[in-house]
């Protein structure tokens with residue numbers, strides 16, 4: 001049995017939701033803040049009760065996958081983050097505004113998951129996730145992963161390049177952007193951060209079509225050799241390793257090829273702090289903190305970190321530099 005201790009988030013300059021609430025009325029600010037605080041203190045307890053005294057396992061429900069290692073992405077110059085730590089220190093606002101949402105996320109219904117791909121394409125298609133994993137060869141890639149909040153991890157993802165799907169649906173010439181939408185059901189995605197009315201659910205993200213076609217852009221269906229834990233975005237999520245983590249929407253249900261730059265979740269909330277492009281750029285500070293360094297999550301199960309320098313495009317300049325030259 002895995003020993004669980006809910007990791008303590010260090011006090012980042014962030015809480016993104018409360019900071020956003022400053023843009024709103026004072027009343028809304030107070031309401032949101034109280035909601036988040038209550039959620040943080042009671043959710044872990046509720047999780048224990050619902051599992052009737054047995055200790056819940058953050059890796060519950062995961063299955064083995066068959067895949068090939070991609071030798072080009074076998075390793076990075078940093079230690080791989082601990083598996084349990086990556087499964088217990090998450091951002092998934094649909095299930096709450098704190099890092100310890102993994103128990104709450106277990107209510108995500110991942111059975112018979114479908115992904116609708118459409119918009120400006122010649123072959124629109126609604127895929128079962130199992131069809132996707134059969135149609136495209138699964139490979140493993142270890143990537144650096146950098147959150148805009150200045151923490152980072154290194155994890156082995158399993159999935160397939162976004163370009164495979166892009167080619168299968170055959171975009172029309174006027175498709176210039178792609179919009180990705182996460183699962184949302186207000187009866188399920190009931191995290192305390194959601195009680196406020198101003199958040200533009202569902203979670204959406206977007207890429208320029210050239211970015212989606214880049215070698216690095218990836219759909220992950222697994223992590224650490226097995227299917228994704230729900231809290232990591234099961235059953236399928238985006239991984240865009242040269243951009244800040246929020247660009248990688250979890251639990252994707254819809255992919256639309258569009259002509260114009262789409263609206264996206266964080267950019268709609270605060271366009272000054274969360275740019276549409278949001279490449280990892282150490283010399284471009286977030287308005288409220290520096291992006292020069294990051295806290296790289298440790299290789300053990302407990303919360304720990306090492307401060308390391310942030311790299312331009314998260315160390316992937318060779319792959320993506322020409323996109324932005």
Ligand SMILES: Nc1nc2c(c(=O)[nH]1)N[C@H]1C(S)=C(S)[C@@H](COP(=O)(O)O)O[C@H]1N2
Nearest residue numbers: 090091092093147182203232245246248250
């Ligand atoms: N649907 C959805 N996707 C999301 C988020 C979210 O809140 N909801 N958070 C993003 C952010 S800010 C980060 S850093 C990563 C975190 O992924 P992880 O929890 O697997 O480390 O997911 C991204 N994708």
Ligand SMILES: [Mo]
Nearest residue numbers: 147148245246
């Ligand atoms: Mo993030």
